[in-house]
Amino acid sequence: MRGALCMRFDRYLRHAQLNSALADLAAQHPHIVRVRSIGRSHEGRDILLAVVTAQVTGDDRDKPALWVDGNIHATELAGSMACLYLLHFLTERYGRDDEVTRCLDTRVFYVCPRLNPDGAEWALADVPRLIRSSTRPYPYDEAPVGGLRREDVDGDGRVLSMRIVDANGPWKESEHDPRLLVRREPTEQGGRYYRLLPEGMLEDFDGTLIRLQRRREQLDLNRNFPAGWRQEHDQHGAGPFPTSEPEVQAAVRFIAEHPNITGGVCFHTYSGVLLRPYSHMADDSLPAEDLWTYRKIGARGTELTGYPNISVFHDFRYHPKEVITGSMDDWLYEHMGVFAWTVEIWSPQRQAGIEDYKFIEWYREHPVEDDLKLLRWNDEVLDGKGFVPWYAFEHPQLGAVELGGWDTLYTWSNPPAALLEREVERFPRWLLWHLLISPKLELLEARADALGAGTWRVILVVHNTGWLPSYVTKKALEHKRTRGVVCEIELPDGAVLEAGSRREERGELEGRAYKPVAPSSWAGWGGDVTDDRLKVEWVVRGAHGASVRLTARHERAGTVRAEVVLA
Secondary structure, eight states, rough: OOTTOOOOOSSOOOOOHHHHHHHHHHHHOTTTEEEEEEOOOSOOOOEEEEEEOOGGOOOOOGSOOEEEEEEOOOTOOHHHHHHHHHHHHHHHHHHTTTTHHHEEEHHEEEESSSSOOOHHHHHSSSSSOSSSSSSSBBOOSOOOSSSSEESSSSSSOOOOEEEOTTTTSEEEESSSOTTTTTEOOTOOOOOEEEEEEESEESOOOSSSOOOOOSBOOOOOGGGSSSOEEEEETTSTOOOTTTTTHHHHHHHHHHHHHHHTTEEEEEEEEESSEEEEEEEESSSGGGOOHHHHHHHHHHHHHHHHHHHOEEEHHOOOSSSSTTTOOOOOHHHHHHOOOEEEEEEEEOOOOTTOOEEEEEEGGTTOOHHHHHHHEEEEEEEHHHHHHHHEEEEEEETTTTTTEEEEEEEEEGGSSSOOHHHHHHHHHSSSSHHHHHHHTTTEEEEEEEEEEEEEETTEEEEEEEEOOOOSSTTTHHHHHHOOOOOOEEEEEEEOOTOOEESSSSEOOOOOOOOSSTTSSSSSOTTTTOOOOOEEEEEEEEEEETTTTTEEEEEEEEEEEEEEEEEEEEE
């Protein structure tokens, strides 16, 4: 980047560094970037949000918006960097790239790079602590006792795996590569076998039994959103009640207070896929028009990012008999009525040349050839830094063990730093397109026609120039989330409204989203009627040369203002 900022995308930023980068962006681009805190985390850190729009063209609340966030899960650090790269992309290209300029002149991005600053700070610490999400103790405040606690035992800044020779272990070295552990055959005997554990220390070890220590921090912030929230007995980690956690509450409050938001994208890691709702229901539960539109948005996303677009319920369930609920994208669609996505950044498999695989099922079953491809990728592309060869270590409780295996945090959970920019640069064009399809209320005509005897017919015509309808989704209509277009007239002193109401509440305006693929005489298509347009008329008695102010506004499609002279 030009100037003092010199933003780099070959590293992951700690909280203070990220805040400094956001402050620098706002200082260097004050005409299009403002940064504010939307709340504080459990440990008291600011949750920062960048408001990105051309301020000279109007207030952000008067423009259609796209919400973008990252890093709600502690170790999913690439989400923050994808958000930061989006900001870099927009600020570098505004005024030089026609599409970026048009977007920021007429619309707004709300970008929250790190929704969970506490968890990310633990992951990025010199001695990392790897948890799922929030650092708040849950469901119990007491410290856990006993068992294997995952941590960096040899002080090298990595949390790897431990393999222990065990005659009853389920793993053995691959005949193709001794670094690789493969499953022992069901009836196999007489070999050298291993037990595999996370790197860590044991408490109250009796010399025989090993169990994993229960984590003190078991919250999953992406189960704490209101839509479909379930209690602990039904869904682990969802919190004591919906939006109980300050990070989730901050996001929900901001989004609910900004009805101009027309869509949302949440950056997670990993799998290299664009995920759409629902998490817990089949596609046929969505209104047909919403499903069609989701597929079109997803197809464009695949075209621009290279990531497949899929349904969580049909293609990304952690277990075929279980579902998740309480996620942000489900809440954005179900309650707020906007098209929302979860983007799982990064696919090590695809990097290694493994193309035809199922995202979750791969971890249950895949050919050993896939693991060998991954090791070759590690050797040839990562210079051997992703997979640490097994090395001897004298464990204080277990004695002789070997440490090694994949450096999961920076090979699987996130792209290696050297490959980070190449991965996050995939997304800005799709995000830009996603915002540009939003409904957009624009002025078509505003005039005053003289009727004689000091009266005028004042006419206001506005239309929706966006691809999406003003209400955005059929789900929003179903739940009555939007009000329709509101048109108002403001009279000068001494003028009288002879006909019409000072505030006219009208309906929704359609976009171009539901047009057929080609003009046809099919009965379902009635031609290009003007359902994208509305007209309001008033009769005003007033002085010649006086000005009448007109406003048309829609929560999602924006605000239009005009001034008409009675002449």
